[in-house]
Amino acid sequence: xxxxxxxxxRLDAALREVPHGIASEIRAGIAEELASxxxxxxxxxxxxxxxxxxxxxxxxxxxMPARTDPVPPPVVARPPLTRTRGFAIxxxxxxGVGGLVVPFAxxxxxxxxxxxxxxxxxGEKLVALLxxxxxxxxxxxxxxxxAWLDGGGEQAGTVVVNPLLPAAYDFMHAGFLLIPFVVxxxxxxxxxxxxxGRSTD
Amino acid sequence: MTVDVGAQMRKGVVEYxxxxxxxxxxxxxxxxADALTGRGLIASIGTLYPLLGRLRDNGWVTTFDQPxxxxxxxxxxxxxxxxxxxxxxxxxQWDPFARTVSGLVGEKGPR
Numbered sequence: 001x002x003x004x005x006x007x008x009x010r011l012d013a014a015l016r017e018v019p020h021g022i023a024s025e026i027r028a029g030i031a032e033e034l035a036s037x038x039x040x041x042x043x044x045x046x047x048x049x050x051x052x053x054x055x056x057x058x059x060x061x062x063x064m065p066a067r068t069d070p071v072p073p074p075v076v077a078r079p080p081l082t083r084t085r086g087f088a089i090x091x092x093x094x095x096g097v098g099g100l101v102v103p104f105a106x107x108x109x110x111x112x113x114x115x116x117x118x119x120x121x122x123g124e125k126l127v128a129l130l131x132x133x134x135x136x137x138x139x140x141x142x143x144x145x146x147a148w149l150d151g152g153g154e155q156a157g158t159v160v161v162n163p164l165l166p167a168a169y170d171f172m173h174a175g176f177l178l179i180p181f182v183v184x185x186x187x188x189x190x191x192x193x194x195x196x197g198r199s200t201d
Numbered sequence: 202m203t204v205d206v207g208a209q210m211r212k213g214v215v216e217y218x219x220x221x222x223x224x225x226x227x228x229x230x231x232x233x234a235d236a237l238t239g240r241g242l243i244a245s246i247g248t249l250y251p252l253l254g255r256l257r258d259n260g261w262v263t264t265f266d267q268p269x270x271x272x273x274x275x276x277x278x279x280x281x282x283x284x285x286x287x288x289x290x291x292x293x294q295w296d297p298f299a300r301t302v303s304g305l306v307g308e309k310g311p312r
Contacts, residue, residue, distance in 0.1 A: 025250045028276065029230030036272030048235075055247035062251035 004034045007046050014052035018059045026059060080118075088119035088195055095128065096188020099180050107184060114191065124194055128187040135183045139175045207241075215242050216256060217295075220280060220288040223262060227279035253278060261287050 008031055015023035030049060034042050049055065081087050091113030098106025111129050114120065120128075215237070222228060222236055233253075234246040243249055256262040261284030266274040280288070 022251050022254060025230075025254070026247060029234075029250065030246065032229070032269075032273055032275050033231040036269050036275070045231075050245055055245050058244050058247035059251055062248045 003039070003042050003046060004031075007034065007049075007052070011052040011055065014056035015059070018056055019063055022059055022063055023056075026055065082116045083118045085119065085195065085199065087113070088117045089192065091117050092188045092191040092195070094188075095191065096185040099184055103180075107180075110188070119195060119198055120191060124191065128191045131187045131190075132179050132183050135179055136176065139179075142175075211242055216252060217288065217291045218242055219252065219256060220261060220284055220291070223278055223280045224285065224288055227265070227277040229275040229277050233278065256284070259283070259287075 008027065011027060011030060015026060018026070034045060037045055091110060093110070095107060095110030095114050098110040100106070102109075114125050114128060117125075218237065218240075219233060222233060228236070230246065230249065230253075234243070234249045237243040237249065238245060243252070253262065256278075257264070260281055262278050263281050264276050264278055267277050268274045
């Protein structure tokens, strides 16, 4: 094997990782140069060309500068989970219907998530969380007033009560069932509605 | 920390230096490599061909094969009309640019 073919073989091996178009141009350029020289001049030229591995490395660096000068991708700071819309939506859903899946504990978990979320103002959170209690208190008051009125009527003997018909406070007692099935889901839905137009800061 | 200022400057101008060389006469690969490495503008012939590829992709240079007296045909590179126009643009901007930079950085070290 003469000096030219030996050098070209080493060059071919070194250029394996270099993109084909560039590698073949380098190879052709060097081959044509070496083929034009006398044997003594070939050895001088090979010395000038240098190590094929270095030529390949520099070709790779020229083709892909980032390979040796990596620029780290910009780091986009991810917002904390509690500042995301996804967390807020999950919190509102848990608050609204969590109690139907796991009685009370589901609502409690939803309430905790709502309090942790940064997507609502404190006043909004308190409204949503206290709404069921306010509704319950209102119904209890209405029930008490109704019972007092019914009792007062009987004592006065002016109202004849049909025992087969439900009294007003019966409706009030049934109204308590509305809290988990209507009032609490409404509070969750209201929180979802308040989320509109808000984005993670 | 210091950076290789020369490497950054070479990256910005070496393509125009090739256009400048080719504006004098068509040249083949080794000729260009020898001229550029001799002036410290590229590290080796490995850097040259990716550079020539970019110039060809831009339409600034083109190639032709020419038989040589002492071996196989050689591939020569020459400027296209777009390459000449691009070099003209560069020449028009280089002197004012170099003067501006010299004016800003000065010729002496900080006092």
